[in-house]
Amino acid sequence: MHTTTMNFQIEPVTHDTVVIRIGKALDFRNAADFKAAAQEQVCSGVRSFILDFNDTGILDSTGLGSIFSLYRQVSPMSGQVVFASVSRPVQVVVQLTRTYKVFRQFPSVDAAREALR
Numbered sequence: 001m002h003t004t005t006m007n008f009q010i011e012p013v014t015h016d017t018v019v020i021r022i023g024k025a026l027d028f029r030n031a032a033d034f035k036a037a038a039q040e041q042v043c044s045g046v047r048s049f050i051l052d053f054n055d056t057g058i059l060d061s062t063g064l065g066s067i068f069s070l071y072r073q074v075s076p077m078s079g080q081v082v083f084a085s086v087s088r089p090v091q092v093v094v095q096l097t098r099t100y101k102v103f104r105q106f107p108s109v110d111a112a113r114e115a116l117r
Contacts, residue, residue: 007023007030007033008020008021008022008023008033008034008037009021009023010037010041013050013113013116014117015045016045016046016047016048016079017046017047017048017049017050017113017116018041018046018048018049018050019049019050019051019052019084019109019112019113020034020037020038020041020049020050020051020052021052021054021055022034022051022052022053022055022056022059023055023056024055024056024057024058025056025057025058025059025063026056026058026059026060026063026064026066026067027058027059027060027062027063028060028062028063030063031062031063031065031066032066034063034066034067035066035069035070038066038070039073042070042073042074046079047074047077047078047079047080048074048079048080048081048082048116049070049074049079049080049081049082050082050084050106050109050112050113050116051067051081051082051083051084052084052085052109053083053084053085053086053087053090054084054085054087054109055087056087056089056090057087057089058089059089059090059093060093064093064097064099067081067103068102071102071103080104080116081103082103082104082105082106082112082115082116083103083104083105083106083112084105084106084107084108084109084111084112085106085107085108085109086105
């Protein structure tokens, strides 16, 4: 079952893991929506998040901050946040900010699903 919450498509993988398809951008315009959507998932028991950046052309500092906020929230609960299908523009941001040291990256959503089983 797919649910679309505030521009983000959320797809359950297991009872405590979801894929969030980021879409075209995660920036100052929709970072608050992302945080709200993620928070809703955490409240319903989700601990692990696969962020799908396949179609994402923009990731700014506000968007990155919202991802780190989610990470700080789920880490104490043995949860994790991983990146999948990282687009070229997002890869540039990940390299510049050394975010790859914090978030594991997978070539596809399926590869991330397998790793989080």
